[in-house]
Amino acid sequence: MKRFPDLYQRQRGFFARVYESGSPTPWPSTEPTPSASRLAQLLKRRKGSRRILDLGCGEGRHTLLFAQAGFFTVGLDYLAAPLRTVAQRAQAKRLTPRIRLLLGDALMPPFKPGYFDVVVDSGVFHHLKKADWPIYVDRVLGLVKPGGYIHLTVFSTKFKHYPGERRTRNWCIHRNHYDHFFAKRDFTGIFGRWCEILAIEEEHEGLNGFFHVLMRKLPGHVRLTRQGQPC
Template sequence: MFWNEVYKGTPPWDLDHPQSAFQALIQSGEIRPGRALDIGCGRGENAIMLAMSGCDVTGMDLAENAISDARAKAVERHIKVNFVVGNVLQMDRFFKEGEFDVVIDSGLFHVMTDEERPVFTQQVHRILREGGKYFMLCFSDKEPGEYELPRRLSKAEIESTFSPLFNIVYIKDAVFDSLLSPSSRKAYLLSATRN
């Protein structure tokens, strides 16, 4: 499977620290203690940070290699996080409706195809409680790039995808930290609440 192969090495988004955009959300109080889900959690840095800030956290990823590394990292740091291997397009098989207060997405939505996006949006909506918050960090259309993936998204695309099921609080310029040079990529940070 593609994602498992990717995690046999160190993909460019696999930092040994959480994304600064999510750290800022905790520091500002936008993310408060509650039940949190990190989708596409990779090796777990963002999920572990959420747990350290008082959240009851689940991390989910398709890549078994990434999840086993994330579990080991959490044990090593004495942090409790529930890591599960699973497909975010089938979260209804794993979680109850309204199970989470917060869902974070660091670089997952921008790898979705046009066909997957509506399914993804419905799945995120379903697992969030009413008024629950979704925070998403993705490459923005301001980031130059000759590669097809990850897609660079416009504010309009993000709005049209999420606005039917979510109240968009903001879509603002942010940075996506990576191991590539330069280490900061132009990104959008979405804050949205479930209708």
């Protein structure tokens, strides 16, 4: 996340303080989303080996989900504290052989193009400024083989940080982190050239507002850049 280093550095500091405080995170850390659970069941019904990348895995609720479903799963996060939690939980569930944990930047993933069958992003994309979306499309979608899946969870415009919050635009900087809020129509414009959008589920309860988007990568997307050392 190099193009806006000051903002992204503050954002990283915010997440680091939350994880290192030892208090429960204000976002879910153990229970997977129902949408991701359905994807795991879909993959189980299909034959063939599956490699999953949990991008910005946090404390591993989806890393553990897919490993428990029998898939080799890589959890990538740019903070060490949540990765230590994932390692502990994986060991307790005897899932360590199916999991690889990496410390790294979501926009500089150290993998070869087409390495993964599935990329799961639950909370990375909505923290990226619009100017960096082409980098995400290039580098993250480039990791998925044609016909593979991308599962995306992002804030909807109905999300609120606190009761009565009002916004005049589709993004804000809140407590030193950048948040972008999406409408249902946005996903075709952002990803439609590269992906078939299979399902868009909207979640809205209380202050929470999210979209869970399942996409399948079309042939023809070529990763333009190479970052890091390929796996």
